[in-house]
Amino acid sequence: MIDNLIDRIKELENPTVVGLDPRLHFIPEYIKGEAYEKHGKTPRAAAEIFLEFNKVIIDNIYDLVPAIKPQVAMYEQFGAEGIQAYIDTIKYGKNKGLIIIGDVKRGDITSTAEAYADGHIGRVDIEGELHEIYMEDSITLNPYLGYDSIEPYMDHCKNYNRGLFILVKTSNPNSGEIQDLEVDGEKIYEKVGKLVDKWGQSLIGKYGYSSIGAVVGATHPAQAEELRSIMPNTYFLVPGYGAQGAAAKDLKGYFNKDGLGAIITHPEELLLPIIKKNIKINLVKKNLA
Amino acid sequence: MIDNLIDRIKELENPTVVGLDPRLHFIPEYIKGEAYEKHGKTPRAAAEIFLEFNKVIIDNIYDLVPAIKPQVAMYEQFGAEGIQAYIDTIKYGKNKGLIIIGDVKRGDITSTAEAYADGHIGRVDIEGELHEIYMEDSITLNPYLGYDSIEPYMDHCKNYNRGLFILVKTSNPNSGEIQDLEVDGEKIYEKVGKLVDKWGQSLIGKYGYSSIGAVVGATHPAQAEELRSIMPNTYFLVPGYGAQGAAAKDLKGYFNKDGLGAIITHPEELLLPIIKKNIKINLVKKNLA
Numbered sequence: 368m369i370d371n372l373i374d375r376i377k378e379l380e381n382p383t384v385v386g387l388d389p390r391l392h393f394i395p396e397y398i399k400g401e402a403y404e405k406h407g408k409t410p411r412a413a414a415e416i417f418l419e420f421n422k423v424i425i426d427n428i429y430d431l432v433p434a435i436k437p438q439v440a441m442y443e444q445f446g447a448e449g450i451q452a453y454i455d456t457i458k459y460g461k462n463k464g465l466i467i468i469g470d471v472k473r474g475d476i477t478s479t480a481e482a483y484a485d486g487h488i489g490r491v492d493i494e495g496e497l498h499e500i501y502m503e504d505s506i507t508l509n510p511y512l513g514y515d516s517i518e519p520y521m522d523h524c525k526n527y528n529r530g531l532f533i534l535v536k537t538s539n540p541n542s543g544e545i546q547d548l549e550v551d552g553e554k555i556y557e558k559v560g561k562l563v564d565k566w567g568q569s570l571i572g573k574y575g576y577s578s579i580g581a582v583v584g585a586t587h588p589a590q591a592e593e594l595r596s597i598m599p600n601t602y603f604l605v606p607g608y609g610a611q612g613a614a615a616k617d618l619k620g621y622f623n624k625d626g627l628g629a630i631i632t633h634p635e636e637l638l639l640p641i642i643k644k645n646i647k648i649n650l651v652k653k654n655l656a
Numbered sequence: 657m658i659d660n661l662i663d664r665i666k667e668l669e670n671p672t673v674v675g676l677d678p679r680l681h682f683i684p685e686y687i688k689g690e691a692y693e694k695h696g697k698t699p700r701a702a703a704e705i706f707l708e709f710n711k712v713i714i715d716n717i718y719d720l721v722p723a724i725k726p727q728v729a730m731y732e733q734f735g736a737e738g739i740q741a742y743i744d745t746i747k748y749g750k751n752k753g754l755i756i757i758g759d760v761k762r763g764d765i766t767s768t769a770e771a772y773a774d775g776h777i778g779r780v781d782i783e784g785e786l787h788e789i790y791m792e793d794s795i796t797l798n799p800y801l802g803y804d805s806i807e808p809y810m811d812h813c814k815n816y817n818r819g820l821f822i823l824v825k826t827s828n829p830n831s832g833e834i835q836d837l838e839v840d841g842e843k844i845y846e847k848v849g850k851l852v853d854k855w856g857q858s859l860i861g862k863y864g865y866s867s868i869g870a871v872v873g874a875t876h877p878a879q880a881e882e883l884r885s886i887m888p889n890t891y892f893l894v895p896g897y898g899a900q901g902a903a904a905k906d907l908k909g910y911f912n913k914d915g916l917g918a919i920i921t922h923p924e925e926l927l928l929p930i931i932k933k934n935i936k937i938n939l940v941k942k943n944l945a
Contacts, residue, residue, distance in 0.1 A: 388768070391782065408785040440768045444775030446743055446789045451736035474798055475761050476828040476895075479677070479729045486733030493680065496697040500735045509763055511800040511823060513830030534800060539765040541802030548847060550837045555844070558837060606765075 368504050368530035369580070369602055370572040372466050373627060375433030382622075383633045384468055384604070385428055387456060388438040389417040393636060398423070414448035417441070421456045424635055429463035434504075436468040436604075436632060457502055467503045468604065472534065474509030480519040489523035505530035507582055507604070510559050517566060521579075524570055530578035535560045535594065538584025538607030556590065557597060564598040574627060576602045583621065585613030585631065592620035595628065603629040609637050657793050657819035658869070658891055659861040661755050662916060664722030671911075672922045673757055673893070674717055676745060677727040678706040682925060687712065703737035706730070710745045713924055718752035723793075725757040725893075725921060746791055756792045757893065761823065763798030769808040778812035794819035796871055796893070799848050806855060810868075813859055819867035824849045824883065827873025827896030845879065846886060853887040863916060865891045872910065874902030874920065881909035884917065892918040898926050 376382045391399070391413060398419050399412075406412040425435065435456075442453035457467050473483045487506050490497035508517060510533050523529055536546055536556040546556040560581060567577030577600050583591050585607035595603075603621050607613045608631050621629035665671045680688070680702060687708050688701075695701040714724065724745075731742035746756050762772045776795050779786035797806060799822050812818055825835055825845040835845040849870060856866030866889050872880050874896035884892075892910050896902045897920050910918035 403783070408782040410780070410782070410787055410789065413780075413782050438764075438768055438771075440762070440764060440771040440775075443739075444771040444780050444789065446775070447736040447740035449775075450732075450739045454735055472764050472798075473729070473761070474763070474800075475727075475729060476826065479727055482727075482729040482733040486729075486735070486738075491699070491702075491733050493697040493699070493702050494692070498699055500699065500733065509761075509798050509800055511763075511798050511834055512826050512828055513833030513835070515828050515830040537765065537801050539801055539804050541804040544802030544851070545800055545844065545848065546802070548837075548839045548844065550839055555834065555837065559834065562833070 368524065368528050369570075369576045369578040370574065371504070371528070372433060372530075372602075372630070373572075373574050373576065375466060376627070376630065379431065379433055381432055382627075382629060383432050383631045384434040384436045385424065385432050385638065386436045386438060386470075386606070386632045386634050387421050387424065388441050388635065389420050390441065391416065393639060394420045410445040411448045413445050414442070414452040417449070418452040418455050418459075422459055424638060425460050425463055425465065428638070429460070429465055432465075432633070434466040434468055434630065435460045436470050438470040454501060461502065467505070468532065469501060469503030469506040471506045472509050473506070474512050474516050476512060477515050477519055480516050484520040484523050488520065488529040489527060503529075505532060505578070505580070507532045507534065509534050510562070514562070514566065521566075521570075524578050530580060532580040532582050532602075532604040533559075533563045533566075535563060535581040536583050536587055536590055538586045538613070542584065542587075557594070560594045560598050560601070564601045567601055571600055576600055576627065580604055582606065585618060585621075588613075588617040588620050595620060595623065599623075602627075604632070605629050606632040608632060609634045657813065657817050658859075658865045658867040659863065660793070660817070661722060661819075661891070661919070662861075662863050662865065664755060665916070665919065668720065668722055670721055671916075671918060672721050672920045673723040673725045674713065674721050674927065675725045675727060675759070675895070675921045675923050676710050676713065677730050677924065678709050679730065680705065682928060683709045699734040700737045702734050703731070703741040706738070707741040707744050707748075711748055713927060714749050714752055714754065717927070718749070718754055721754075721922070723755040723757055723919065724749045725759050727759040743790055750791065756794070757821065758790060758792030758795040760795045761798050762795070763801050763805055765801060766804050766808060769805050773809040773812050777809060777818035778816055792818075794821060794867070794869070796821045796823065798823050799851070803851070803855065810855075810859075813867050819869060821869040821871050821893040822848075822852045822855075824852060824870040825872050825876055825879055827875045827902070831873065831876075846883070849883045849887050849890070853890045856890055860889055863914075865889055865916065869893055871895065874907060874910075877906040877909050884909060884912065888912075891916075893921070894918050895921040897921060898923045
C-alpha cells in the first residue's frame, strides 16, 4: 500500500491528503436544498448531502492529490444511512484513482479487532462467501491495547495490499496527558513510536517505508523531528494543519532527507472556495517550508 | 445513568451484563436458514440473522440481567445493514427495559468526539431538528488522546442521563505493553484510573458512584484490587470472564464492601444452551466468589 501512496505522491509532487469530515453548517445551500426537500431534515438527507458534497470535492481534487481521508465519525453519527454515505464516498474516490485512508481510530481486543479488520481492510466471510465492505486502502488505529489489538490487521495488510496509520502523538491540546508521560526517560509516544516502527518491519516496500505508518500531529514539530529520527521506516500521517493551528513552515521536520516520510492532512474546509467560486485550489504543496 | 444501573442490579441481585457479540459460526441453523434463503449469503442476511439471534437472547434474559453490551465491531463489519442491526438491537433491548452499554471504544479529537457523542449518547442536529440515532445509555471510550477527547461526552451524560466506561486496564494478553509502563513509580493504567475517577467527580449519583466508569479486565484480579482502592467512586465494567480465561472466583476484588462497584460481562456464547435447548440459564451471579 505504501508504495502506491508514494508513487502517487511523487507523480503529483504533492504529499497531501484531503480530509473529508463534512459538517452540515459549512456545506453550501445549493447542495443541501434538494435533499431537504425530498427527505426533510433527516439523517437520510444529511447522508445524501455529505455524499454529494464529497463528490464535488473529489471531482475537483482527484488529479491533484494522491489520497482522501474520510473521518468516519461524521458519517457514523447519522446511523446506517451515514455509514452508507461513508462507503459510497470511498467507492467514488477509488473510482477516481484516489487512495483512501479511513480515519476510524479503532482499537479493541483480538476477536473484535478481527471483525474490524475484515470489514474495513479485508473481507467478511459469510458461510464461505467473501465480501468487501468498506474497502479503505489504509485505516487509522489506536494502540492503547497493545500488539494483539493490531496483529489481526497485519495479515490483511499483506494479503490485500493495505496499510495502517497507528496513533503515536495526536494533534489535540490534551494529547500530552497520557502520550507525554515519561517512562525510564522516554515519553509514551516515543515508546509507542518505536513499537510501531518495529511492528512495521515486515511490511517495508521499495522506498524503504512500511505500510504500517504513524499518526503524528502537525502541532508538535519538535516531537516530530525526534520521532522522525527514531522511526526511520515509518510514514507519518500528519493531521492538525490549518484548523488546529499548525502552519506550513512547521512541517519540514516531518519529512526525511529523501523528501518523503510524511503526508499532510488538508482540511476540506480550506477547499470551500473551490466549491463556492470555483477558484484555483490552494493546497499545501511539497516544498512548503 | 449509574443510578438506574445500580437500581436494576439491586432489584435483580445480578451484577452482570450480557455481551452481544454475535458471530455467524455459533448461531444455530434454525435462525440462519430463512435469511440466507431470502437474501443469499450477503451482509443483509448476516445483519438480519444477528438481529434475530439477539432478540432470542434478549427475550430469554431481559428479566434476569440489568443490561446488555452489544459490541459494535461485529455489526459494523457488515456495513450499513450491520449498523442498522446494531441500532435495532438497542431499540429492542430498551423496549424490554434493558440498559444498553454500547461497546464502541471510540477515541478522537474534540470536533470528532462531538460527532460520536451526538450520534451515540446525545442528539444530532440537522438544521435545528434534533434526532436520536444510536440511543445507548452508556458507551466505552479509549483515553489515549486525553481529556479533550472525553469532554464532549460529559455534557450529554449530564443532559441526557447517559454514562461512559473508559478503558483503564483491558483484558487482552498484550494489554500491558502500554498500560503497564511505569511512570514515577506508577503504572499508566493507575494514572489513567486516577484521571477517570477525577473526571467522574461531577457525575456522582445517589449510591456514591459516578456515571463515568472504567473498563477493568477480569483477567487482572491483583491490579483490579489496587484500582478498586484508588478509584472509590468509579464503577467497573469487567470483560474477560469466560472466553478470555477469567473465573468467577477471581472477581471478588472488583467489588466494594457495599457489594457494588462492578458489573461483569457475561459472553453470549455461554448462553447458547438456552437457544439450543431452552435449559435454565447459568449466569454469573452476585455471590460468586
